Structure formats: C-alpha cells, structure tokens
Amino acid sequence: MPGEAKPDFSKWHGMDRATIQWGPVIDESKCVGCGLCVIQCSEKRNVFGYDEEKRKAVVLNPENCMVGCNNCQVACLWDAISFPDVSGVKSLAKELVDSGKSKEELEGRLKKNPNLRLQLPPRFFKRASLEIVRPSRTVRILP
Amino acid sequence: MSKTWHGADRANYIWYPKIDYSKCTGCGLCLLSCGNDVFRWSDQKGVPVVANPGSCVMGCTTCAKLCPEDAISFPDDPKNFLKQVIIKEKVFFAVKKELKDRLDKYPDHRVSIEDVEAWKKAEKGDANARRS
Structure with missing residues (x-):
C-alpha cells in the first residue's frame, strides 16, 4: 500500500526468518485454482500469487509465511x-x-498493553481446561 | 457486526483453543504468536486465558503447534472441520469474489507461473553468485 510501511517479517522472535524451514509448497498437479489459499492467507502477509490463465495458486512470498x-x-x-x-x-x-526470550517478550507485551491482563476468580482454575460456551461473542471475564 | 469466514457466519461454529492448565507452564508463546487477540494473561496464576474464543480463526492451530508442552488442544481434525464448513456454506461464491478483490488490490500478485519460476531461479543464481 502506498504510504504504508511494509511490515517486517525478516525476524521471528529475534531469529532470522530465512533460517527457519516453514512455508507452503503447492503441488500444481493437484491445484484446481479455487483460490481459497490465496485469501486464507492474511492480507498483510499475502504469501500467494495467482495465475489466472492457468488457474493455479503460486507461492510468491514464502518468507512472509507466519511460523x-x-x-x-x-x-x-x-x-x-x-x-x-x-x-x-x-x-x-x-x-x-x-x-x-519468550518470557522477556511477554513482559514487554504486557507492559505495552496492560489491557491484556485479566483478574479471574480462583474457582476459574479449578477446572483443568476452560470451556466457554458462547464462542460467538467476546467473553469478558472481568472482576 | 459478527465475524464471517468467506461468507459463513463465524458464530455458528465452535472453534477455539482449550488450555490444559495441568500442562501449561506459562511461557506465553501462545499469546505472543496469536495474531487475533484470542488470549489474555492472568497475573495471579501466571498463565494465558482464552478470553476471545470467537476471534479464533477457524481451522488455525498455530498456538497449539508452537506450544512446547502440548497443552493446547482444538476440535479434532481441523481439515475435516473446515471441509464441512466449506461444503455446507458453499463458500466458493464468496471466495471467487474475495480472490478478485485481493488481486485487484495487489496487482503484483496477478502472476504467471512461468514468470515466478524464472524469478526464483534468478534469485537463486544471484545468491550463488554472491556466495562464490
């Protein structure tokens, strides 16, 4: 986008993204060109291109793929x-x-965005795993 | 406005991570890696909490894949889950339009396979030339 800074995906938590083996490979013989992968990938990462003549998806920016x-x-x-x-x-x-490194980044993130912190009643943690029955809505668990 | 997935109403589907707190060590990688604001942080226990399950991208299991303790689970078989949604909701009408919109907005993503292969080859050649 003009005037918008391109997001930098060259590092993954401080590691050089280029050294990390992670990204899609398309088998062109199986691809029918539905295009779902192209738009399934987020707009800012936009890993795929598309060949309209051949009706095939193409991996264009594999280094943008989220690890x-x-x-x-x-x-x-x-x-x-x-x-x-x-x-x-x-x-x-x-x-x-x-x-x-993850602890350090987490502390930074929580400091920068204090809204990420939640106060929960102790009973919340009595269950080993949390089930929320209204996935359609943002469930606010606040004091 | 409720969220949609290529035209399908996100609210009709149950898809979100579950944290097994008997395994979770509170490293925070799930919160750091999620791009959709699904997690919050509990200071009392030093663990993540699934606070916005409806924001979780259907079929995405990135947090579970990264979790070093395998403490995060999702509904079984993400691929089959999405397949059912794709078929039931006939998403390809929306997909066709969204694909066109994406390519109109980013015209350099309208490519020919031969060109892309040629670029990749040239890039590889450059890298080799720099190395030698």
Whole structure:
C-alpha cells in the first residue's frame, strides 16, 4: 500500500526468518485454482500469487509465511499444499522458552498493553481446561 | 457486526483453543504468536486465558503447534472441520469474489507461473553468485 510501511517479517522472535524451514509448497498437479489459499492467507502477509490463465495458486512470498501457521493447507480440499514437519518449529519454540526470550517478550507485551491482563476468580482454575460456551461473542471475564 | 469466514457466519461454529492448565507452564508463546487477540494473561496464576474464543480463526492451530508442552488442544481434525464448513456454506461464491478483490488490490500478485519460476531461479543464481 502506498504510504504504508511494509511490515517486517525478516525476524521471528529475534531469529532470522530465512533460517527457519516453514512455508507452503503447492503441488500444481493437484491445484484446481479455487483460490481459497490465496485469501486464507492474511492480507498483510499475502504469501500467494495467482495465475489466472492457468488457474493455479503460486507461492510468491514464502518468507512472509507466519511460523507455525498452515491455514492454507488446512483449507485446501484437494490436499495440494504441503508444509515441513512441525517438529522443527516446535523445537525452535522450546529454544525460545528455555533461553528466557519468550518470557522477556511477554513482559514487554504486557507492559505495552496492560489491557491484556485479566483478574479471574480462583474457582476459574479449578477446572483443568476452560470451556466457554458462547464462542460467538467476546467473553469478558472481568472482576 | 459478527465475524464471517468467506461468507459463513463465524458464530455458528465452535472453534477455539482449550488450555490444559495441568500442562501449561506459562511461557506465553501462545499469546505472543496469536495474531487475533484470542488470549489474555492472568497475573495471579501466571498463565494465558482464552478470553476471545470467537476471534479464533477457524481451522488455525498455530498456538497449539508452537506450544512446547502440548497443552493446547482444538476440535479434532481441523481439515475435516473446515471441509464441512466449506461444503455446507458453499463458500466458493464468496471466495471467487474475495480472490478478485485481493488481486485487484495487489496487482503484483496477478502472476504467471512461468514468470515466478524464472524469478526464483534468478534469485537463486544471484545468491550463488554472491556466495562464490
């Protein structure tokens, strides 16, 4: 967009994005050109291009792909998109936690945006996992 | 206005992460990685909380994939979940229009496969030339 700064995806939590193996690969023989992957990818990342003549999606900006996201692959009815195994990304995530980097970033985020903090009644944590029965609405759990 | 997924009303579907607090160590990666503001943070316990489940992108399991403790779960089989939505809601009418809108807005994404392959080859060549 003119006048709008291009978002910078060159780093992932301080790591060089180019060194991280994560992004879609399209099997053109399976792609029917429905275009769902193209728009499934967020506008700001916009990983895909599209060949209107051949009716095929094309991976244009793989380095913009969000690490850990495979929403395009999940949506593809024709199984035409593949991703690297998730174990590589998982071990990078472990590194972020072990090095204290995630904690540091989290504190920064909470400081910058105090609205992210919630006060919850103690009974909330009695259940091992939380079920919210009204997923359609923003559930505000405030004191 | 309620959220839609390529024309389908998001409110008709149940899709959001569940945190198993017996496994969660409070690293915060899920909150940091979510681009849709699904999580909040509880200071008392030092753990994330699913506060905006309706904002979760249907079919997305990024937080669960990154969670080092595998403490986050989603409804089984995201692919089949989306398949049912796609078929039931006949989303391809909306998809066709959204695709056109996206390509109109970002005309450099209207490409030919041959061109893209040629660019990629040239880029690789450049990188090799720089290395040698």
